[in-house]
Amino acid sequence: MIQAIDYAAIAPVLIIAAAAVALLLADAFDVPKRFLGLGCAGALLAGLVAVIALAFGGPRATFCLPSGLRGDGPPSCSYVADDFALLFQVIVLAAAVIVVLMSFDEITASRLPAGEYYFLLLCALIGALTLVAARDLVLLIVALETLSLPVFALVALRRYDGRAGEAALKLFLISVISAAVMLFGISLVYGVTGAMHLDRVAAALARTPADLKPVAAVGVVMVIAGFAFKVAAVPFHFWAPDVYQGSPLPVAALLSVVSKAGGFAGLVITVAIGFPSYGHVWGPLLAVLAALTMTLGNVVALRQRHAVRLLAWSSVAQSGYMLAPLAVGARRLPDAVAATAAYVALYAVMNIGAFAVVAAVARRYARNFLTDYRGLARANPAAAAALAFFLVCLAGLPPGVMGLFAKIVVFRATVAGDVVWLAVVMAINTVIGLYYYLAWAVRLFAAPETEGPPLRTGWAVGAAIGAAAAGAVVLSVAPQLVVQTVSAIT
């Protein structure tokens, strides 16, 4: 049986895959690592161009069931490049460009092997790009593992550092467990429905016989639990702070933005396309998870003194906000999906920016405590202003209008789905969040303990900060760009 493959649809993935192999080979022939980095960034930009080109055409689908096997069921394609997938691919690739820019200095400073580093990074991105376009359970879990496996190695690349090894091991164990749980859930869902393609799963779940309903429900919950690990939702969050702290900073940024965006895309695809008829099961479950995640993340973030750990806990809390719209269950689901997508997109810009500034400060203060940020406004006014802006965006207050709009769309979807209590929990949480974001921002402008020389960022990290800041400013002036885009995807 021969399948026709739409190569245009998978062009972004192919470009990145080809680049990954090319970079590995180039490293073997001793190409200088500067060129490797530039090549990597170039490949990402090429992928970005491909995605944007695809966005102008209609939605494309490939790896579909041949018509002979399809019967009278839905088309059942495994890989779909629709507006949703393309939006997330843009998020993933754009964030990855920033990550690569941050990596230039990190590779030199931490003596990382450049060829392997870029190869692993691109491999992880192949997983992320496929994950957001996957529409069947097998491809979803394969893509999820493709996203996870290279990251273990990336985290451990600082071989001389014990914390890196510990972080990698922790991430590995938790990831394996979550994959096992998810596979078990998938097997239950498959047992009940006899289908792997999400559109078929949805149709079969809607007419499950009564005696199989509990089995299906357990399967649904286990699949969701698998994704909850990926997005670091409470109670599956505890790996995040240690792993973020132990990994090289660009990898931490990758985990908190790219990997998380992929996880959310997978979660949204699965529940919205595959399990809509079990909204009464996963809706309340996600509501409780969201409330716990944002509350615990924010409360623990209050006590952090280490910049990366603070960002880790804050990104746990932000996961809670992203989960919240999905708490509506099957009620007004398109609105909820749009809200989550909008939040992920806006969060990616502001969080990657914060990581970029932290990476710049790490050049001088390797331990990266919050106290090291005192007086940054004098040592490097541009970086301090950018970080302050990102933090205000994360807190969701004007002038960080993009953060405010992210909150508004999430609140709106939650309220529209009649989960008012969760919206009130969120309102309280924004106050807790504001405290630590603001305290950090205030430190930047406080007088430094010792007057140091100006802090230089280097061109690559400077470009990373500049790009993220430009994105944040544009989206703060015109937040409707994202709000309108996400409404088109559903």
Add this chain to the structure above:
Amino acid sequence: MILLAMLAVPLAGALLLLVPGLRQNRLHGTVVSGITLILALAAALAFDHGNPRMQLEVDRAWAPAIGLRFHLGVDGISLPLVVLTALLTFLCFLYLLRHPAAGGASPALLTALLLVLEVGMLGTFVALDLVLFFVFFEVVLIPMYVVIAVWGGPGRRAAAYKFILYTLLGSGVLLVGLLLVGVNAGTLDMVELAARHGEGLSRGMQITAFLLIGLGLAVKAPMWPLHTWLPDAHTEAPTVGSVLLAGVLLKMGTYGLVRLALPLAPEGAEFWAPWLGLLAVIGIIYGALACLAQSDLKRMIAFSSVGHMGFVLLGIATLTPVGVNAALFGNIAHGLITGLLFFLAGAIKERYGTGDLDELGGGMLAKAPRLAAILTFACVASLGLPGLAGFWGEMLALLGAYQPGAGLPRETFVTFMVFGGLGAVLTAAYFLRMLAKITHGTPADGPVVAGVTRHEYAAWVPLITLTIVIGLWPKLILDLTSAPVRALLGGG
């Protein structure tokens, strides 16, 4: 378009300060806020007084996906507040020319912050879309936080945090309430929602929505027992910060109650009105008693604000045109008089080096007769002497409580009226006590107190004049507000 220009000018003024060359220009803030004031006055002139509808509207689609429109407009309810805001900001800049705020940070930063603050305040009063209103409502937080945290008194950091965390909690709850109404009614347009009078929203929904919106705005107003951020913030803030905080920011809360909570959820309003009235009266009495116990001038004025806003809230709680008109009148009067009082408190602190009533000693009338005379005037106006602006808001609020709206328990409100009246007497008591303490008596030996400067006159005379004009001719405001208020309350 006038309204759009009125928002764009201060915003552009603030952004221009990013250009290094313009930062040295001392007149920048005065000029920009002066243009804004002219635009606000132009809006007042272009306003058709006989028309109770929204005027000078700007209505553009912004983010159609969530039904968000960029919709601005003024009516008789918002117009006085718009003019008050532009006026107070301009006067603050005039005052700053000669009396820069103490603190090491750059004056250009203060100018930029105050201009952004002005955008937020004006925007809140002219926004006609729920989400747009909320955005402007939030714009004021960070600038005011920085103003307090950088130029404030010794306890500024704690006070600034308390201010921003408290009010953000309020606005979070407010957002939930606004979206609850917006999503269930299917529109975010305030004009349309007001015209519907809660039609299409179930009673339970209205009760929840009013609670959420009301709580959110009550923090800002502030209503007892949610007022505890206010005394600290007012006391620690620099003079211009206190003036704008008391003069305008508090009004955003009560304005929101009138503009949003009453018309959007009328059944919820009826349900909660007795509770609102009760808390308002407690606020009046509590504010007055707290004032009697204060030894710091600024802190005393801050607590007096709690009492005065209590009258405003009581007026709103009656749900009658009389009461709501009283509330809107009280808003303006309080903005003028308390703005003036905080200017005076700042001037006294600048001259004496302290705001402590005991340390100030007596005899100001002998030492600085003009300053003491203006202070006496402001205090007498604030305690509600007939013929001055402070009188009408309180008297009408009590009158409204005597005859509350249909469906409200009359006995309860008459009791509120009695206690409110008692509070008015207590208000007189603490202001007179303060005057007796610092203006009368024999002057202690000490440095010579400087006379009132030209810039101080420039900032204060408009406020004094308006206090007298509005006090003698209350129709100036009441004529504007009464028609739209009747429409808001569903009286056609």
